[in-house]
Amino acid sequence: MSLAELQRRIENGDLSADTAIAQSLEAIAAQDKTIGAFVCHRIAAHAPSAGPLRGIAVGIKDIIDTANFSTEMGSPIYRGFHPRADAPVVAMLKQAGATIIGKTTTTAFAANDPTATLNPHNHAHTPGGSSSGSAAAVGAGMVPLALGTQTGGSVIRPASFCGAAAIKPSYRLLPTVGVKCFSWSLDTVGLFAAGVEDLACGLSAITGRTELLLPPSVAAPRIGVVTQDFAGEVEKASVEALQMAARAAERSGASVRALALPPIFADAWRIHTTVQQFEAHQALAWEYRERYAEMAPLLRGRLDESRDIPPAEYDEAQAIAVQARAALDPIFREVDVLLTYSAPGTPPKGLDSTGDPRLNRLWTLMGTPCVNVPTLTAEGNLPVGVQVIAPYGSDAKALAAARFVEQALKR
């Protein structure tokens, strides 16, 4: 279900906005009893008459405040909680004409405890997390657009697992106001959609930034391929996906070369967890202090393990992050974008883990735009993607290069 295609048909008068919404509602009715991507959703809705996203049904991760739906953070601690206002990103979606169709499942407080959501391509596997429901809803074709958030790898990884395109934009392009915070330095709102053009149309409409729309033809980018060896080994399927994407881009005219990242990036990768856990102890201080018994076990365990990180250790971690961000400048003079793994492999079997964010952490810490491009389908109908990374603030460049890779893969 392509957002861009729906937009074109609605604009041409070939499809009414209400019919487009009804199609999403039907797809949800048909599939969600099995997939479990939604916490709650509307059963009927009329589209607004104007706005670039009229007729577009959007799923919102359930850690993002909504005035018209409860916002339960994936936790019994927030059962029945009704925020007064929509989060800014939700209000911006509405302003652009979108219809908020429901709230999608999230691991508790966007951490690691899996939801009951199934991978739409193979029900025996995880859809990933923490934005489980948004990735699954888009991967299943229930909605053309969904919002998630990423602190470690909670947008790009589930997108890879569910065969969805996704963008984690530059820090602060989308406000995180009204989003339940895990780590205020790292939390980034992201978009899931069927393809890269759909992401560009969605992000442009939400932000009012027309420069994010794809140009009619995308110039061949200079691509640096990085394997993030500091993050450990990856499965054969991910190695194949990265090679396939790199070769396809090269065949289509891109300049492609392998890049070794300087040692500061291994340090930055390592200290991501320090930043995340130090801030999580403050962000979730009330829940941890007052509602300990009701906290999800994996999250609680990680908070237990990371108590009492000294402020000096956090300050040092933030200083390393600043250094690593500066060290990206010379790299991005040599290449336009980086190409790397989106996940260590295919979605793991079973629902006891949402997979590992180790290939995403560094890029969340860098604040750079990352786009997942679905790349191949491995045995068991399991999707694998790659991620395209551009400099901070160059979200248009990230989208254009991701589009280039996506089109090269189709040739």
Next chain:
Amino acid sequence: MSLAELQRRIENGDLSADTAIAQSLEAIAAQDKTIGAFVCHRIAAHAPSAGPLRGIAVGIKDIIDTANFSTEMGSPIYRGFHPRADAPVVAMLKQAGATIIGKTTTTAFAANDPTATLNPHNHAHTPGGSSSGSAAAVGAGMVPLALGTQTGGSVIRPASFCGAAAIKPSYRLLPTVGVKCFSWSLDTVGLFAAGVEDLACGLSAITGRTELLLPPSVAAPRIGVVTQDFAGEVEKASVEALQMAARAAERSGASVRALALPPIFADAWRIHTTVQQFEAHQALAWEYRERYAEMAPLLRGRLDESRDIPPAEYDEAQAIAVQARAALDPIFREVDVLLTYSAPGTPPKGLDSTGDPRLNRLWTLMGTPCVNVPTLTAEGNLPVGVQVIAPYGSDAKALAAARFVEQALKR
């Protein structure tokens, strides 16, 4: 009512923590019917038995989430709104043993529409805003500590008007999570207390950063005096306060010299409003879109005037802010701290304005720690302060230099 003095007496066993809380409750009962600093407050409370802030009653600005009090944002739109959780800063205060005694008045959404709160030193004058209640409650001696927030000049200015010490710390030293956002780039949580030592004790206890405590004796700082001529003229009382503070510091051994800020700072001062209003339109998108009629008139008018700031203008403003922050580096090699006006003069008469933040804006945009030091009492019993500004991340240096100025003024 000095926090540090209460701490000493409680630690020495000269005062029980419960008695200290009871004293605050009595002061509130005696004064707040007239002053109107509190939206709501407890009428009885027991102090926890441990923590550096046991026995310290704290007032919390009513845009900061509290699990045990409603949080109404100074607006009928949020009447009766109960957040589920405490904001992290509130949880951190409790963790340090503080007793949250009540919620203090705020202009609607921390903008410009005055509350009914009176200046404790002259009831015919404004206490300033937007943190009106926190400044007035501390200025009146009702509580030894209160939290406010600053987007333009909402901590330092009301502190100056109410004769309170206050610190607006470096960006991100205190999380703004759970604080109703006006502008996510600018919003900063700050502290009000009777004197500079009290601020240091409070900020250290909240953050667990012992390096913020004042050293037994403070070295004489190198002080650069800046007049911010780009921000317009100031009243005679503010000129006198700045001269008095500079001369006192010099007499006590500080090196003091006048500094002219390079032109980039005038640009940065000018574009603060662009950053603030662009973000406010997103942060308050739901309220503006869905509850327009109930919005406070001054805020609504400013939002009306600032509609449709193009993203490119905002991006340019943020780029200017980055340049200006870098331009502080050479200045802070020449001097340890800057000394400048906290406000354009004494608190204005009447309650139809909270005064002008034009001398604070630049420093909020810079993200640097600023400390208000009460300096003189002008005719009509009206307080005037000066502010001490240190480099980003050097909150301990800001506090130490402010303490030096405070002690110099007492000599």
